[in-house]
Amino acid sequence: MKKVLWAGALGLLMPVIAAAGEYNITVDRVMIDTGDFVKEGIGYNGASPGPVLRFKEGETATINVTNNLDEATSIHWHGLILPFTQDGVPGISFAGIPAGETFTYEFPVVQSGTYWFHSHSGFQEPNGAYGAIVIEPKGREPFRYNREYVIQLTDKHPHDGDRIMRNLKMMPDYYNRQQQTVGDFFSDISNHGFMATVQDRLAWGDMRMMKADVEDVQGFTGLINGKGPDQNWTGLFEPGERIRLRFINSSAMAYFDIRIPGLEMTVVQADGNNVQPVTVDEFRIGVAETYDVIVRPKTAEAYTIFAESMGRSGYARATLAPEEGMEAEVPELRDAPLLTMADMGGMHGMDHGNMDMSGSGDMSGMDHSSMEGMDHSAMGDMEGMDHSAMAGMDHSAMMMSEGGASDPFYAAGSGLVPVAANGGKFLSYSDLKAQKPLYEEREPTREIELRLTGNMERYTWSINGVKYEDAEPLRLQYGERVRFKFVNETMMTHPMHLHGMWSILDVGAGEWNPVKHTVSVQPGTTVYMETEVDAPGQWAFHCHLSYHAASGMFRKVVVEGGPDQGNTADIAVKQDGGDA
Amino acid sequence: MREDTSGRKDPLTVWGVQFEELEYRYSDDDEELGVWNGDAFYGTDALKFRWLGKGEYAIEEQAYEQLENQLLVQTPISDFFDAKAGVRFDTPEGPDRTYAVIGIAGLAPYWFEVDASLYVSDEGDTSAEFDAEYELLLTNHLILSAGVDATVAFSEDREIGLGKGLSSTETGLRLSYDLIDRSFSPYIGVVHERKYGDTADFARAEGGSTEDWFAVIGTRLAF
Numbered sequence: 063m064k065k066v067l068w069a070g071a072l073g074l075l076m077p078v079i080a081a082a083g084e085y086n087i088t089v090d091r092v093m094i095d096t097g098d099f100v101k102e103g104i105g106y107n108g109a110s111p112g113p114v115l116r117f118k119e120g121e122t123a124t125i126n127v128t129n130n131l132d133e134a135t136s137i138h139w140h141g142l143i144l145p146f147t148q149d150g151v152p153g154i155s156f157a158g159i160p161a162g163e164t165f166t167y168e169f170p171v172v173q174s175g176t177y178w179f180h181s182h183s184g185f186q187e188p189n190g191a192y193g194a195i196v197i198e199p200k201g202r203e204p205f206r207y208n209r210e211y212v213i214q215l216t217d218k219h220p221h222d223g224d225r226i227m228r229n230l231k232m233m234p235d236y237y238n239r240q241q242q243t244v245g246d247f248f249s250d251i252s253n254h255g256f257m258a259t260v261q262d263r264l265a266w267g268d269m270r271m272m273k274a275d276v277e278d279v280q281g282f283t284g285l286i287n288g289k290g291p292d293q294n295w296t297g298l299f300e301p302g303e304r305i306r307l308r309f310i311n312s313s314a315m316a317y318f319d320i321r322i323p324g325l326e327m328t329v330v331q332a333d334g335n336n337v338q339p340v341t342v343d344e345f346r347i348g349v350a351e352t353y354d355v356i357v358r359p360k361t362a363e364a365y366t367i368f369a370e371s372m373g374r375s376g377y378a379r380a381t382l383a384p385e386e387g388m389e390a391e392v393p394e395l396r397d398a399p400l401l402t403m404a405d406m407g408g409m410h411g412m413d414h415g416n417m418d419m420s421g422s423g424d425m426s427g428m429d430h431s432s433m434e435g436m437d438h439s440a441m442g443d444m445e446g447m448d449h450s451a452m453a454g455m456d457h458s459a460m461m462m463s464e465g466g467a468s469d470p471f472y473a474a475g476s477g478l479v480p481v482a483a484n485g486g487k488f489l490s491y492s493d494l495k496a497q498k499p500l501y502e503e504r505e506p507t508r509e510i511e512l513r514l515t516g517n518m519e520r521y522t523w524s525i526n527g528v529k530y531e532d533a534e535p536l537r538l539q540y541g542e543r544v545r546f547k548f549v550n551e552t553m554m555t556h557p558m559h560l561h562g563m564w565s566i567l568d569v570g571a572g573e574w575n576p577v578k579h580t581v582s583v584q585p586g587t588t589v590y591m592e593t594e595v596d597a598p599g600q601w602a603f604h605c606h607l608s609y610h611a612a613s614g615m616f617r618k619v620v621v622e623g624g625p626d627q628g629n630t631a632d633i634a635v636k637q638d639g640g641d642a
Numbered sequence: 643m644r645e646d647t648s649g650r651k652d653p654l655t656v657w658g659v660q661f662e663e664l665e666y667r668y669s670d671d672d673e674e675l676g677v678w679n680g681d682a683f684y685g686t687d688a689l690k691f692r693w694l695g696k697g698e699y700a701i702e703e704q705a706y707e708q709l710e711n712q713l714l715v716q717t718p719i720s721d722f723f724d725a726k727a728g729v730r731f732d733t734p735e736g737p738d739r740t741y742a743v744i745g746i747a748g749l750a751p752y753w754f755e756v757d758a759s760l761y762v763s764d765e766g767d768t769s770a771e772f773d774a775e776y777e778l779l780l781t782n783h784l785i786l787s788a789g790v791d792a793t794v795a796f797s798e799d800r801e802i803g804l805g806k807g808l809s810s811t812e813t814g815l816r817l818s819y820d821l822i823d824r825s826f827s828p829y830i831g832v833v834h835e836r837k838y839g840d841t842a843d844f845a846r847a848e849g850g851s852t853e854d855w856f857a858v859i860g861t862r863l864a865f
Contacts, residue, residue, distance in 0.1 A: 153648030232658035236824050243779040267752035270722060517721055519749055522687050531653050600644060613654055
C-alpha cells in the first residue's frame with residue numbers, strides 16, 4: 063500500500079513547549095495509515111496518536127487546546143485527579159470546545175505515572191483522538207530502569223465510529239465473524255457426541271445468546287503508537303538495560319493479551335499507581351487501563367511485543383531491538399475463546415468480597431484438554447439446568463482452561479480465563495497489591511450496588527437496567543467512602559471508569575488493595591471497589607467500551623458538599639442509588 | 643448544576659435500510675420476475691418508524707403482480723419482540739387495497755426471526771400473514787437462509803382472488819455470500835410459491851398457476 067505522506071510528520075516534532083507544564087495542542091483532521099488501510103480520522107498536532115505529554119508531579123499543567131475541526135471537541139485527561147471543571151466531559155464538566163475556538167485547561171499535577179488523554183465528544187476517540195501522558199514523580203521511584211517507552215494500543219477500524227454504532231444497532235452481530243458454523247457443529251459432535259452438542263446448541267439458542275459473542279467489533283487493525291503490525295513500531299535498547307514499557311490501551315472496544323516471547327515482564331504499575339512488583343509472562347489489558355512493566359533483554363536480538371485481542375480477531379505488534387530494521391518472529395493468533403454457561407451466571411455471579419485466593423469452585427475432575435487455552439466442549443448435564451443460577455451446576459464437564467486454570471476475577475468455568483501462551487504466569491487482578499496505600503484504611507460508609515445490564519440483541523447497555531438518557535445522577539456525599547458492588551448480568555466484559563476519584567479494587571488485600579481508575583468486570587461476576595469521595599463537583603462514570611457508553615452504559619455522578627460548595631449547593635440532597 | 647446538553651442525554655437515533663431480497667426470478671414455466679422485499683427504519687430504542695416494501699414485477703407483461711408498501715411505528719414489548727402498527731397500501735395491477743396493520747416482530751428462541759401481522763382491509767376483510775426465517779452459517783460468510791411466508795384469510799375477498807383459510811405460502815432457500823461486510827451479499831436460491839383452497843380455485847379460474855418453482859439470483863443489501 064502506498065504510504066500517504068501527511069504534514070502531520072511535522073506534528074511529531076511539536077508541541078511547542080512554552081513553559082514547564084505548558085502545551086499547545088491542536089485538534090485536527092488527519093489521515094491514519096495502518097498499513098492495512100488509510101482512513102481519515104482525528105488527531106492532535108497533526109497526528110494520531112497525539113503527542114506524549116510529559117509533566118512533573120507538583121507543577122501546574124497548562125494546556126491550550128485549539129479546535130481545528132468543524133465540530134465541537136473536548137479532551138479528557140484519563141485517570142488524572144483534578145478540579146471537575148478541567149475534566150473535559152462536555153455537558154458534565156464544561157460546555158465543550160466549539161469549532162475554531164481555543165480552550166485552556168489548567169490544573170495542578172498531583173500524581174505521577176502513566177495516563178492518557180482522549181476526546182470525550184461523540185466518537186472522536188475511536189476515530190483517533192487520543193494520546194499519552196507521562197508524569198514524573200517528585201520522589202524516587204521504587205524501581206530502576208535505563209530507558210522507557212510508551213506503548214499505546216488501539217483497535218483502529220476502517221469504519222468510523224458513527225457508522226459502527228449504527229451498524230451495531232441495526233445488526234448486533236454485524237462485525238462478528240467468529241460465530242459458530244455448521245462445521246463447528248459437526249466437529250463438536252465428533253468431539254463430544256451428538257446429544258451433548260445438540261443440547262448445548264439448544265441451551266444457547268433458547269437464551270438467544272452466542273458463545274462467540276466475545277468481541278462486538280471485529281475487523282480492526284491493532285496499532286501500537288499509531289503503527290500497524292506491518293509498520294512495526296520499534297523501540298531500541300542495549301542488551302542488559304532495564305526498559306520500562308508504559309502500556310496504555312486506548313482501544314474503543316478491544317481487550318489485548320500482551321506478551322513478549324523470550325522476556326519476562328515485571329509489572330510495577332497499574333493505572334498510574336505503583337504496585338508490588340509481580341513478574342508475569344503475559345497480561346490482559348482492559349480498555350482504558352494502563353500497565354507499566356520492566357523488561358530486561360540480555361542479548362542483542364529482536365523481541366516481538368505481541369498483543370492479540372481477547373477475541374483473537376486482531377492483533378497489534380511492535381519490536382524491541384538493538385537496531386532499527388531487526389525483527390523477531392510474530393506468533394500466530396490463538397483460537398478464539400467461547401463463552402460458557404458460567405459466563406451467563408448473571409445474577410448469581412461470584413462474589414469477590416471475601417475472596418478465597420486459591421481460586422474458586424471445585425476444580426477437581428476438570429477436563430484438562432490439550433488445546434491451547436480452551437476446550438470448546440459442549441456442556442454435559444444441560445437438562446434441567448437453571449441458567450439463572452450457578453449453584454448446582456456441574457462444572458466438571460465444562461470447558462476449562464488448560465491445567466484447570468482459573469482466575470478469581472472470572473466466573474468459575476468461564477470461557478474467558480486467559481492462559482499464558484508459554485504455559486507460564488498470566489497476570490490476574492488478584493496479583494495486584496498497592497506499593498503504598500493511598501488512603502487510610504477505613505470501613506466504607508455505604509454500599510451502592512450497580513448491576514451492569516444490557517440487551518445484546520437490541521444493543522442497548524445500561525446500569526441497573528436504566529440507560530443514561532433515563533437516569534438520575536448518582537449522588538455521593540463529600541467525605542464518605544463508598545463501596546461499589548458491580549454485578550455483571552451481561553455476557554460482555556465491561557471496563558468501568560469513574561472520573562475524578564480513585565477506584566480501589568477489592569482483591570482481598572485490605573489496605574494493599576490496588577488503586578485504579580478503570581475496573582474490568584467479567585461476565586457472570588461480582589466485583590467490589592471502594593472510592594474515597596474527595597472530589598466535589600460533577601463527574602462522568604461509564605463503561606469505557608465506546609459503543610456501550612454511547613448506547614446507555616453511562617452515569618453522571620454528583621458529589622455534594624465539600625470545599626467547593628458553590629458547585630452543587632443548588633442540588634437537593636437525595637440519598638439514593640442514582641436511578642429514577 | 644450543569645445540565646447535560648451535549649446530546650449524550652438524548653436517546654440514540656439510528657436509521658438503516660435493508661433489502662432481504664432483491665432478485666431476478668425465473669419460473670418453471672418461463673415466467674420472469676423482478677422481486678424485492680426491503681425495509682427502512684428511523685428512530686430510537688423506544689420508537690421506530692419503519693417502511694416495508696414488497697414487489698413482484700412481471701418483466702414480460704410489464705406489470706406489478708404484487709406491490710405492497712407499509713408504513714409502521716414499532717416499539718419494544720419484550721427483550722426480543724416489538725409490536726408494530728400502521729397502514730399497508732397494495733397497488734398492484736388490478737384492484738387496490740388499503741389495510742390497517744398490527745403485528746409483532748422479533749427473535750424467537752433458537753434464532754428464528756419471526757414476523758406476524760394482522761390486516762383489516764378497507765373492504766372490511768381480515769387476514770393474517772406469518773413469516774419466519776432461519777440463517778444457517780455454513781461459514782461466517784457463506785450463509786444459507788430458509789424462509790417461509792404464509793397468508794391466511796379470515797374472510798373471502800374475491801376481487802383480489804383471496805379465498806378463506808390458508809391462501810398461499812412462499813418458501814425460499816437462498817445461499818448468500820457476504821462480499822462487502824454485511825452490506826452487499828449476492829445470493830442464488832430457489833423459491834416455491836403455492837396457493838391453497840379457494841384461493842387456488844380462483845387462480846385456476848383466472849387461468850393462472852397455483853404452484854410455481856423459481857430459480858432466483860440476487861443480492862441482500864444493508865446500509
